[in-house]
Amino acid sequence: AQKVTQAQTEISVVEKEDVTLDCVYETRDTTYYLFWYKQPPSGELVFLIRRNSFDEQNEISGRYSWNFQKSTSSFNFTITASQVVDSAVYFCALSEGRNTGNQFYFGTGTSLTVIP
């Protein structure tokens, strides 16, 4: 079973629009960690954020914000006033910690294109 689902394969928005990337996860562990990574065309994955399962506070960093809801097993990512430089593939990932092999489960990614 897929542990991380990113249902949106591709999204296109016009510059300055807001866009939300969805992430739904599945785990039976009570302690887990959620991540978002950005993969620009160069290929290198860039770490954006980590969220612990016991911390449901939403977070804002500049134009980026994250909404973590345990009740719906979702960890959505919103980019406000999108820019062309935001064009990339975004991956959501889940880790159940070192005691379970520390494996990261990545979603299949959402390709975001911001049109100028």
Added chain:
Amino acid sequence: EAGVTQSPTHLIKTRGQQATLRCSPISGHTSVYWYQQALGLGLQFLLWYDEGEERNRGNFPPRFSGRQFPNYSSELNVNALELEDSALYLCASQGPSSYEQYFGPGTRLTVT
């Protein structure tokens, strides 16, 4: 602080040959992870090395192997290359008391 480095950037091999990919983690990081990103398939976990030992392995055949050296750098070996091994191979490192992984730029392996 230097990030994760990988070499070579590109590697072209013929079916049946062996490929060796290298990774140097961020200074102070003791864990190294390898992932395969084939076209359209997302990131697939290959191997996790920590303190010189293999700690976990993904669902890949034994011809995918590797090791971690005393300086925490790592090597991924792929034997008896097949056409479907063509992919971007990403290495990530993790500190001993952190949870996030930091990725290198990858090695693009092409098998002809």
